[in-house]
Amino acid sequence: MxxxxxxxxxxxxxxxxxxxxxxxxxxxxxxxxxxxxxxxxxxxxxxxxxxxxxxxxxxxxxxxxxxxxxxxxxxxxxxxxxxxxxxxxxxxxxxxxxxxxxxxxxxxxxxxxxxxxxxxxxxxxxxxxxxxxxxxxxxxxxxxxxxxxxxxxxxxxxxxxxxxxxxxxxxxxxxxxxxxxxxxxxxxxxxxxxxxxxxxxxxxxxxxxxxxxxxxxxxxCHANSTRTHETERWKKRLEEEMLIAQHLISILPATDRPKLHARMNSLLRSYCSTFSGKEVVQFLRNPATYESPFPYAAFMRTFSVRSAYKIAKTLFARKKN
Missing domain, CATH: 3.90.550.10 (Spore Coat Polysaccharide Biosynthesis Protein SpsA; Chain A)
Known part of the structure; x- marks a missing residue:
């Protein structure tokens, strides 16, 4: 044995x-x-x-x-x-x-x-x-x-x-x-x-x-389990899942890539949802404040600049009121 x-x-x-x-x-x-x-x-x-x-x-x-x-x-x-x-x-x-x-x-x-x-x-x-x-x-x-x-x-x-x-x-x-x-x-x-x-x-x-x-x-499973999904932990988990998706794209056959890219896009959408409108406005004003293992351009493309400006308009309206 x-x-x-x-x-x-x-x-x-x-x-x-x-x-x-x-x-x-x-x-x-x-x-x-x-x-x-x-x-x-x-x-x-x-x-x-x-x-x-x-x-x-x-x-x-x-x-x-x-x-x-x-x-x-x-x-x-x-x-x-x-x-x-x-x-x-x-x-x-x-x-x-x-x-x-x-x-x-x-x-x-x-x-x-x-x-x-x-x-x-x-x-x-x-x-x-x-x-x-x-x-x-x-x-x-x-x-x-x-x-x-x-x-x-x-x-x-x-x-x-x-x-x-x-x-x-x-x-x-x-x-x-x-x-x-x-x-x-x-x-x-x-x-x-x-x-x-x-x-x-x-x-x-x-x-x-x-x-x-x-x-x-x-x-x-308890309060300290890695499956506990407070916002920051959830954000970190999504970042790591996207790294895994990238790794899979690099090692699996080309025939698997469409489903892997679809998963990556889905993860990116979920990732974008973890950021507040205020944070996105801040990223628009100063991209250097965006910290992530994923490119700023990919983040903004998935989030959509149009949506970001809509959020900014809402925020500014609230400020006036």
Missing amino acids: PFVSVIVPNYNHGRYLGQRLESVFQQSFEDYEVIILDDASTDESKEIIERYRNHPKVSHIVYNTQNSGSTFRQWRRGLERSKGEWIWIAESDDYCTADLLNVLVKQGLSNEDVVLSYCQSNEVNENGEGWRNMTWFTDPVDKEHWRNDYCNEGRNEIQQYLWQLNAIPNASAVLFKRTAYYNASPAFESMKMCGDWFLWIELLRQGNIVFCATAHNFFR
Whole structure:
């Protein structure tokens, strides 16, 4: 059997960390090490982590003195210390059944071309309650694909599903090959919200994917989840989704470009809606104040200068009143 490195990146998840680690140490699969990374937490995380310092499965405990600003950078730091052929990123606020690793490893070995093995997740709230299967998230793309176990060529999975949304919604449900990770573009590390989606695409360019429809993972959604969509977070997420769309346009066949360009245009329209009329007027007066990874001209073209002047006229009318 292969050796697995389990990386637990933590930041201020002391409330959930004990349950996370216990679910890792209770795995029926036995050939693994655990690497615990703390990104300068300010809660009780360190106290909880220290309880496991002498656990026989723990190979490394690393405390950052300054927050890295990205969980995806932490993933790489964990891999740099790992020995496993396969990697499991066990997010610190999630938990799992005792059979998760056993299932994912067996799936990974079922086909020599597999680079990513994952299972279905149940979404729970902060208290681990309110279970619902994550098919609610993928059903808008396909109501049947995630109802049964499957193996698919990685590039097919990208072209059929992953170009539309992050159909692998939780890293804690994923086991991937270490070698494939190091052959992937590191661009995902600079992202804050969609880095996992970018990484899955990069991994699946290199091999096959295998899926277990039974939910062995429990994905905790709470106030600090990356799916929380306050305006600024939503704006950042849209920027990263557009970067992914650009990346897909560059790597997928030309026949896929019309649907990818349509998606990019849709994302741009959503992105424009996150800016207030006052901001747009400011951009018109002084384009240098526009800060985004996407060109000012593309933004204004999508928004439409005519609409911007209409907003300006409304604003000035309000000012007079």
